[in-house]
Amino acid sequence: MNIGTAAEKSGLPPKTIRYYEDIGLLRPDRAGNGYRDYSTADVHRLKFLQRSRSLGFSVEECRQLLSLYGDRERESAEVKALAETKLAEIDRKLAELAELRAALSHLVEACHGDHRPDCPIIDGLAGHRH
Amino acid sequence: MNIGTAAEKSGLPPKTIRYYEDIGLLRPDRAGNGYRDYSTADVHRLKFLQRSRSLGFSVEECRQLLSLYGDRERESAEVKALAETKLAEIDRKLAELAELRAALSHLVEACHGDHRPDCPIIDGLAGHRH
DNA sequence: CTAAACCTTCCACCTGCTGGAAGCTCAAGG
DNA sequence: CCTTGAGCTTCCAGCAGGTGGAAGGTTTAG
The missing domain is CATH 1.10.1660.10 (Multidrug-efflux Transporter Regulator; Chain: A; Domain 2)
Incomplete structure (x- = not known):
């Protein structure tokens, strides 16, 4: 094609x-x-x-x-090690993405309407646990 | 600081x-x-x-x-709409990352040892449903 | 047979950093 | 007080990963 x-x-x-x-x-x-x-x-x-x-x-x-x-x-062991390294990276990315999602979702829910005061939800986006 | x-x-x-x-x-x-x-x-x-x-x-x-x-x-509605757009993007990324993880994990499990024949697991990585 | 919509290569430009030079500042040891 | 080294400053050059456009060949539809 x-x-x-x-x-x-x-x-x-x-x-x-x-x-x-x-x-x-x-x-x-x-x-x-x-x-x-x-x-x-x-x-x-x-x-x-x-x-x-x-x-x-x-x-x-x-x-x-x-x-x-x-x-x-390639050596099978080498391939497997590489794949496992990448798997760990993917898991880290998954966790970060989930946190990002939670923080943004929280923003959408909490900061509806006109009242968006000093609520520093940016803390959440920066990855802090609440 | x-x-x-x-x-x-x-x-x-x-x-x-x-x-x-x-x-x-x-x-x-x-x-x-x-x-x-x-x-x-x-x-x-x-x-x-x-x-x-x-x-x-x-x-x-x-x-x-x-x-x-x-x-x-900014208008609160505008902010919310933007946040929701980004949420949808994040959800898409989460799903893609999960698929990538599944495919790679499958590779680690299935294609161990020396027998890595024509198994086109690349199909999985490319995002096909099995 | 012509026009639109493809394709080709090549080169310049853009984004998002990253390394290095030249020089100023600060904290620690003699 | 003076030096020495780490850390800061700006500026400029270069790399990674594309992206846009020109100039030209090909294919398909009318």
Whole structure:
């Protein structure tokens, strides 16, 4: 499929997809006319990249995560250790996101109407326990 | 307090803190000697920035989120709508992060040992329902 | 056959930091 | 009091991760 279709399916703009190819995150085929030709596996990689980037993982971290699949040569233990490290990071992010949500939700409930006095809910956003 | 202390407490490097000041995200006092002087409220803002940036919110989004507090002039309804929009984004991120976690966890459990054949677990990472 | 909508490469620009130089300030030890 | 080192200041350059636009080839629909 062409880059436009891959963009739609992955949620990434074509520009970004070409950029990811430049920095070696994927290597789509080329059609006879010179157009890039994306497989469904390519689209999976792209969609994965879209998600993990939007969740705050760096490109290098994404490269590592992708390598969990592509690289058959790697030691299994090494792969597993990497995956577990990333799992811990994900758990930390989940907890932080949940706190952020709670604080914001509290704001929505408590600070309705016109009375928004000095209630320093920013403390909550900054991650304090109440 | 000085920038170094604020850096420790917020988890952001001094460089980044100065940068955030440059782009108008905070406005710490200055001590007599010209040093920046951070209040605990400043540190809360910084810590909030650290968290929300690391979770994939853009600087402009963070600016909006911070404005939920600082701007007393704003219409309460507008504030609430903004907060609710951000809540929905957070919920989406939470769901995506949970899926990412499940997929990676599955990888750790299932693809141990030496047999990592063509199992396209990448489908899971790419966000497919199983 | 022409126009719109694709695609290609290349280059410049933007965001969000980050490192380093040059210089001032402050706290501790001799 | 003086030095020494850590910490602060500003400024400027560079890197990461895209993003916009020009110039031109291709494909599809009328």
